[in-house]
Amino acid sequence: YEIMDSDPIISSALDIYSDESTIDNSENRILNIKTNNPKIYKILHNLFYDILNIEFNLWPWIRNMTKYGDFFLKLDIADGLGVVNVNPLSPQEVVREEGFDESNPTSVRFRVEGPTAGYGVGGKPEENFIENYEMAHFRMLSDSNFLPYGRSMLEGARKEFQKLMMLEDAMLIHRIMRAPEKRIFKIDIGNIPPNEVDTYMEQVINKMKKIPHIDTNTGNYN
Numbered sequence: 274y275e276i277m278d279s280d281p282i283i284s285s286a287l288d289i290y291s292d293e294s295t296i297d298n299s300e301n302r303i304l305n306i307k308t309n310n311p312k313i314y315k316i317l318h319n320l321f322y323d324i325l326n327i328e329f330n331l332w333p334w335i336r337n338m339t340k341y342g343d344f345f346l347k348l349d350i351a352d353g354l355g356v357v358n359v360n361p362l363s364p365q366e367v368v369r370e371e372g373f374d375e376s377n378p379t380s381v382r383f384r385v386e387g388p389t390a391g392y393g394v395g396g397k398p399e400e401n402f403i404e405n406y407e408m409a410h411f412r413m414l415s416d417s418n419f420l421p422y423g424r425s426m427l428e429g430a431r432k433e434f435q436k437l438m439m440l441e442d443a444m445l446i447h448r449i450m451r452a453p454e455k456r457i458f459k460i461d462i463g464n465i466p467p468n469e470v471d472t473y474m475e476q477v478i479n480k481m482k483k484i485p486h487i488d489t490n491t492g493n494y495n
Contacts, residue, residue, distance in 0.1 A: 274341060276438075277427050277430070277434050280434070286426075287336050287426070290339045291333070291339070292332075294335045304321055306321070316355075324358065334411070338411050339413070339427075341365075341423075342412060342424045342428070343364040343410065343411070343412045344361070345361065345363075345367045345383070345408060346362070346411070347403065348406075348407050348408065348409060362385065366385055367386075368384040368385075369381065369421045369422065382402050382404055383408045383410070384402055385403065411423075442494060458481075
């Protein structure tokens, strides 16, 4: 998905998803809060527009959700105040665990792995669990095969994108290999005896030959 996002057409498609999802309504707001209780309206307005700041943050949040299929938002909750801050986490580092408690089949928690996880004694990763109420998990539930995670909007184009990359690499290799055929090399044999010219030419050719090399770490053609 990261490589696909570097493609200008796919990147523009993700931008369009976010643009269409965050269009202002007739009141120039992304989100309307409708309630007869002024206290509830004040609390929700403070949450969405002041704490979450959706007018600025919602666009990149939606873009990441459509790109990966999932988006994880860690909620900082204070006693008596509720949500006071949010921290987005990378989908590559969060594991959703369902039914971990045998006495409660609907139990859900999240485990953070990778660089954002804590480290204990001896530098070993600690079990960094986040309770369900402390995490907002947004996911694209369009395919049950991906449960408990969402399906990226790019999934359908992934196979075709891999074909496109292979075609581009094959075309580049073909042009590199054919490039020497279009050049004429004039080699001055000087005062070399005629019977040694062939040997000298073979030495020059072998010296100028390029051996194709594949980098085993990256798979790129050098």
